Amino acid sequence: MSADALDTLSTPQADRLTRRGFAVMGVGIRREPAMFTLAVVFSLLFGVMTVADAWVLGWATDAVIRPSFERGEILTGAMWGGIGLFLGAALLRMIGVIGRRLIGGVVFYRLVRGDRLRVTRKYLQLPLRWHHRHPTGQLLSNANADVEATWSVFMPLPMAIGVVAMLVAAIGTMAAADPVLTLVGLVVFPLLFVVNAVYQRWQGPRLARAQSLRGDVSTVAHESFDGALVVKSLGREADETARFGRISEQLRDANIAVGRMRALFDPVIEALPNFGVLLVILIGASRISTGAAEPGDVVQVAFLFTVVAMPVRAFGWVLGELPRAVVGWQRVRHVLDDDAHMPYGDQLLPGGGALRLDVEHLEYSHPDAPGVPVVRDVSFTVPAGRVTALVGSTGSGKSTLTSLVTRLVDPDAGEVRYDGLPVTTLSQQGLTEAVALVPQSTFLFDDTVRANIVLDRDVSDERVWEVLRDVQADGFVAALPEGLDTQLGERGTSLSGGQRQRIALARALVRSPRLLVMDDATSALDPEVEQRILRALARRSESGAGPTVLVVAYRKATIGLADEVIFLVDGRIADRGPHQDLRERSSAYRNIVDAYDQAREEVDHE
Amino acid sequence: MSEPREGGLAVIRRGLKLSPSITDGLAVTLLLALVSTAGGAVIPIVVRNAIDDGLGDPSGVDTGQIAGYIGLAAVVIVAIMLTGWWSKVRIFTSTERGLTELRVQAFRHVHDLSMLTQNTQRRGALVSRVTSDVDQISQFLQFTGMMMITSVGQMIVATVVMAALSWQLTLVVLVAFIPLALALKYFAAAMSRAYDRVRHSVGEMLAVIAEPVVGASVVRSYGIEARTQDRIDHAVRTNYRNNIRAQSITAGTFGSAIIVGGLANAGVLGIGLWLGMLDQLSMGTVIAFIFLVGLFTGPAQQATQVISDAQNAISSWRRVIELLETPADVVDPGDTGRRLPEGELGARFDRVTFAYPGGPPVLHEIDVEIAPRERVAIVGETGSGKTTFAKLLTRLMDPVEGSVLLGGVDIAQVGFTELRRHVLMVPQEGFLFDATLAENLRYGRSDATDAELKEAIAALGLADWYAGLPRGLRTPVGQRGESLSAGERQLVALVRSALADPAFLVLDEATSAVDPQTELRATRALDRLLEGRTSVTIAHRLSTAENADRVLVFDAGRLVEDGHHRDLVKADGVYARLHASWVAQASLGA
Numbered sequence A: 001m002s003a004d005a006l007d008t009l010s011t012p013q014a015d016r017l018t019r020r021g022f023a024v025m026g027v028g029i030r031r032e033p034a035m036f037t038l039a040v041v042f043s044l045l046f047g048v049m050t051v052a053d054a055w056v057l058g059w060a061t062d063a064v065i066r067p068s069f070e071r072g073e074i075l076t077g078a079m080w081g082g083i084g085l086f087l088g089a090a091l092l093r094m095i096g097v098i099g100r101r102l103i104g105g106v107v108f109y110r111l112v113r114g115d116r117l118r119v120t121r122k123y124l125q126l127p128l129r130w131h132h133r134h135p136t137g138q139l140l141s142n143a144n145a146d147v148e149a150t151w152s153v154f155m156p157l158p159m160a161i162g163v164v165a166m167l168v169a170a171i172g173t174m175a176a177a178d179p180v181l182t183l184v185g186l187v188v189f190p191l192l193f194v195v196n197a198v199y200q201r202w203q204g205p206r207l208a209r210a211q212s213l214r215g216d217v218s219t220v221a222h223e224s225f226d227g228a229l230v231v232k233s234l235g236r237e238a239d240e241t242a243r244f245g246r247i248s249e250q251l252r253d254a255n256i257a258v259g260r261m262r263a264l265f266d267p268v269i270e271a272l273p274n275f276g277v278l279l280v281i282l283i284g285a286s287r288i289s290t291g292a293a294e295p296g297d298v299v300q301v302a303f304l305f306t307v308v309a310m311p312v313r314a315f316g317w318v319l320g321e322l323p324r325a326v327v328g329w330q331r332v333r334h335v336l337d338d339d340a341h342m343p344y345g346d347q348l349l350p351g352g353g354a355l356r357l358d359v360e361h362l363e364y365s366h367p368d369a370p371g372v373p374v375v376r377d378v379s380f381t382v383p384a385g386r387v388t389a390l391v392g393s394t395g396s397g398k399s400t401l402t403s404l405v406t407r408l409v410d411p412d413a414g415e416v417r418y419d420g421l422p423v424t425t426l427s428q429q430g431l432t433e434a435v436a437l438v439p440q441s442t443f444l445f446d447d448t449v450r451a452n453i454v455l456d457r458d459v460s461d462e463r464v465w466e467v468l469r470d471v472q473a474d475g476f477v478a479a480l481p482e483g484l485d486t487q488l489g490e491r492g493t494s495l496s497g498g499q500r501q502r503i504a505l506a507r508a509l510v511r512s513p514r515l516l517v518m519d520d521a522t523s524a525l526d527p528e529v530e531q532r533i534l535r536a537l538a539r540r541s542e543s544g545a546g547p548t549v550l551v552v553a554y555r556k557a558t559i560g561l562a563d564e565v566i567f568l569v570d571g572r573i574a575d576r577g578p579h580q581d582l583r584e585r586s587s588a589y590r591n592i593v594d595a596y597d598q599a600r601e602e603v604d605h606e
Numbered sequence B: 001m002s003e004p005r006e007g008g009l010a011v012i013r014r015g016l017k018l019s020p021s022i023t024d025g026l027a028v029t030l031l032l033a034l035v036s037t038a039g040g041a042v043i044p045i046v047v048r049n050a051i052d053d054g055l056g057d058p059s060g061v062d063t064g065q066i067a068g069y070i071g072l073a074a075v076v077i078v079a080i081m082l083t084g085w086w087s088k089v090r091i092f093t094s095t096e097r098g099l100t101e102l103r104v105q106a107f108r109h110v111h112d113l114s115m116l117t118q119n120t121q122r123r124g125a126l127v128s129r130v131t132s133d134v135d136q137i138s139q140f141l142q143f144t145g146m147m148m149i150t151s152v153g154q155m156i157v158a159t160v161v162m163a164a165l166s167w168q169l170t171l172v173v174l175v176a177f178i179p180l181a182l183a184l185k186y187f188a189a190a191m192s193r194a195y196d197r198v199r200h201s202v203g204e205m206l207a208v209i210a211e212p213v214v215g216a217s218v219v220r221s222y223g224i225e226a227r228t229q230d231r232i233d234h235a236v237r238t239n240y241r242n243n244i245r246a247q248s249i250t251a252g253t254f255g256s257a258i259i260v261g262g263l264a265n266a267g268v269l270g271i272g273l274w275l276g277m278l279d280q281l282s283m284g285t286v287i288a289f290i291f292l293v294g295l296f297t298g299p300a301q302q303a304t305q306v307i308s309d310a311q312n313a314i315s316s317w318r319r320v321i322e323l324l325e326t327p328a329d330v331v332d333p334g335d336t337g338r339r340l341p342e343g344e345l346g347a348r349f350d351r352v353t354f355a356y357p358g359g360p361p362v363l364h365e366i367d368v369e370i371a372p373r374e375r376v377a378i379v380g381e382t383g384s385g386k387t388t389f390a391k392l393l394t395r396l397m398d399p400v401e402g403s404v405l406l407g408g409v410d411i412a413q414v415g416f417t418e419l420r421r422h423v424l425m426v427p428q429e430g431f432l433f434d435a436t437l438a439e440n441l442r443y444g445r446s447d448a449t450d451a452e453l454k455e456a457i458a459a460l461g462l463a464d465w466y467a468g469l470p471r472g473l474r475t476p477v478g479q480r481g482e483s484l485s486a487g488e489r490q491l492v493a494l495v496r497s498a499l500a501d502p503a504f505l506v507l508d509e510a511t512s513a514v515d516p517q518t519e520l521r522a523t524r525a526l527d528r529l530l531e532g533r534t535s536v537t538i539a540h541r542l543s544t545a546e547n548a549d550r551v552l553v554f555d556a557g558r559l560v561e562d563g564h565h566r567d568l569v570k571a572d573g574v575y576a577r578l579h580a581s582w583v584a585q586a587s588l589g590a
């Protein structure tokens, strides 16, 4: 929700907002009925005992203090009674406040924990194309700030409910003490409530705007720090600071607007009970002078105003949290209600060893560019144990095809089969045991070298080293300060580009996949190293021990290792066959794979 | 927590010095706040006088006098409202102004830090410095800090009033509260430990929650959902437990303040009566004391929370200050720096050695001179130090020993604005901002018109590609540019650098994901565009080296060969070997 959209939250919308806020509270209460009830019980105890405290004072004034002063001697029994009552009331209030805060906290944190687990589970279920459509920053804040914003209304809620009991009890004791003074209470308490409600009604949209600007500030900072290297090398620090400054100033103004509103209402809300006390004393004085009231009654009613004033604000807090709760809940629901998911089958692939890959009539267009297919009617077969190369110019759809083949995304039409089984019938385990994809951009976790390679597998260190030798990474890993246990830092920044790529290759190979898909996964390696790695792989595949391989490549040596080449133009298979045949019959193909030779010839001719 | 740190007050003093707007007129604001606090004592005083002069007077109530008191009190309350309003407006305005300055300063400083320092921190942590940390400080200055001042003020006023009414009862109240005050220190320490744990577990939790979001495709393609979810569950549950623990400490202190209040009331009643019988004090005083005890209970309840909030805010402030005081180890000499000669630019490495912090040297005594207009290719095995060389050349890092010169000037003495205007590095990862194509290109030259942008695209031979974009310059590139293919991202980065038009261009595998035909077309076009400029190109595709004026070969951090492709091939060294395998694959099937 953008800050501007919130500007339109005028009164009718604010009404709806309040209603929906109550709905959110309903959801929370239904989720934690027992704990919530318990918190409310404690809160009621606290509320009632707070009033009792004032009643004790009134009683002590009339039954202990005044008679003692009048008689000039202490009414010992009554005094001990008063002391006992003061202590007893305090003890019960203490129990009430501890229970309310503790159990109320349990309710809040349980609700937060529950949604956090739900949202993150959803992230793990939602298909990749969903992930690509949503900014990282937004997803992170859904699982964190938004979940908290949704339920934070539960912090003051038990207290606010307890306050209702407190007010009823207060009016009750007042009525018992003096009906006329009660009128003051009947005027002041509702007034207090109304002022709080008006305040929150006015403040709500301002708070929501500030909240959403805070999100914007964080998004700008996140992106700018993410691209720090580009900012630095283009010398754009000042411009970025200006961009950040503009959004920060908007946040500043929004915060000041919140502050001004608060500055206006806080003193009023604080002063109201004090006026009530003055009124009580004024009226009380005349009541006493006519003999209609006892001084103790007046003292008690006055004291009630001072003790009730603060808790009544809890209503305001509840109302104040509502807009945030509604916005947070909408954002959380947006994730939870998305029922897009990748339905896995329940089959495991039978057998072992390299598998056959069949691709039939695949069609795909990106969700944010519908109607612009980037993979069109693609069909091919890679026989078990064979190596197929995927060649095509930049943006021709190679990466998209690799994610379709490994079922990272599902096609709009067409089918992918492993050993004759449609991938959609495979269980997730069946799928991930069979294939491994080395993506074009390397992603390393903020974890150790070992954890980045084995991930969730139980793999011996010997096997890890064996694979590291295969990808010629054993040398530099051994040279790292703590070997396999070295922490790689965020996104593996302490490694060179080629080193990162080799860790990613090792990650795929350690799983001994039956189908290995490499998307330009050797671009940062020297030709020599790349050759050694790929040759070893191809040899093993030939001997039947290695996987079936689909490799996106430009280098001719890599392509030369392939049994067949698929030439992709604008998402369509323009031609396929052995490298030599393609070279002979397709000039477009020649232009790509022979580009360097042609260039060299030109140089030589000069 | 264990290392010695400077005290909270020192942090506040330094923080205030960094954001002078906060202290603008602070004295007046505080004075107003204190006046409005002091007014809080009005009610108990009125109660006492009203009782003693009327309500409790057996001889009859003096209504007129009571009305007088009440009128006076009403005036005071109105005055409290006004001063309260005024002081709050002032505090909100000045703190928001000051903290926005701080936020922006800190943001700028993150960009001023060297690349290496930036990399030592998690990005999320840097983001917190300019977001949640600053928010904590503002929370503190606007609420907690004010509350501390007013609470202390309230307690002092209450004590003074009590002492004026009856020193004996004052003692009674203090005796009840002092143990709590003493215990507060321990409560606050426990609370601060509990919050430290909460904060720590929040950090862990954020990091693991980021995994399935940032690394979504790896998580999915390796089917490690279960492992990821286990890690998240563990972190979320730990965070829950820590929060509950902190919550129980708060609840406990709230409770103890109430019971102490009850004790004080009981004591006032018993001892007040006893003293009353000795004619030491009036009935109104006893009752007023019970009102006054209330003024103590509130602040005492909040104290633990307030102290721990204050500690949190102070550690946030300390973190922001530490960030601002982290020296930009690659120092910008600013406008006072030396200027680079206009036009052609050559470079020289003068016995340059470099090691990453805490690591072994990765470049050893590099001595090399690059002539103006020379087109140099750098080759070498992975990890041999090529990227490191490029980063030193563009002063993204400073050498450990030796110096780098451009146009005869030590680049350490050249202001950044001046330097970046002349030298540009295009890194391998074509990072784009989540905006349109046009906006991304304008990062290269902010005043370029649409026509100029299209011209630059066409000039690099990318008109065909551009024509295929349905929304043209307004194409959104997605976050990090991920709505484009990897090769397309690099092409956009290349156009961006062509627009920047530097005198010295450093390309670090800037076209590694682009197909050979497009790559050659684009880089040649770039060569033509940058005619007369100097360029250094790192590439694993040795075609670059074949076409370069000169090839520098790195091996294990040393410059081992230097010369023209022709000569190096004959030399039978590292380059010859690298090239042989390049040719082996290139000639395959030819």
Ligand SMILES: Nc1ncnc2c1ncn2[C@@H]1O[C@H](COP(=O)(O)OP(=O)(O)OP(=O)(O)O)[C@@H](O)[C@H]1O
Pocket (backbone or CB within 6 Å): A476, A493, A494, A495, A496, A497, A498, A499, A524, B119, B356, B357, B359, B362, B380, B381, B382, B383, B384, B385, B386, B387, B388, B389
């Ligand atoms: N931030 C860093 N912290 C510690 N060591 C680093 C860091 N960056 C690089 N290194 C190490 O420095 C050495 C040289 O790295 P550099 O990135 O310069 O290599 P390169 O020649 O560019 O390799 P590639 O061809 O793989 O990109 C490597 O051994 C690498 O592990």
Ligand SMILES: Nc1ncnc2c1ncn2[C@@H]1O[C@H](COP(=O)(O)OP(=O)(O)OP(=O)(O)O)[C@@H](O)[C@H]1O
Pocket (backbone or CB within 6 Å): A132, A366, A367, A368, A369, A374, A392, A393, A394, A395, A396, A397, A398, A399, A400, A401, A440, B478, B482, B483, B484, B485, B486, B487, B488, B513, B514, B515
């Ligand atoms: N998330 C996306 N939303 C919209 N369009 C996209 C998205 N991802 C890729 N595309 C477009 O789909 C086309 C194919 O992209 P793909 O990444 O498959 O190309 P590629 O052949 O792998 O290119 P490269 O060689 O550069 O890696 C490109 O034109 C690209 O702009």
Ligand SMILES: [Mg+2]
Pocket (backbone or CB within 6 Å): A398, A399, A400, A440, A519, A520, B485, B486, B487
């Ligand atoms: Mg690709």
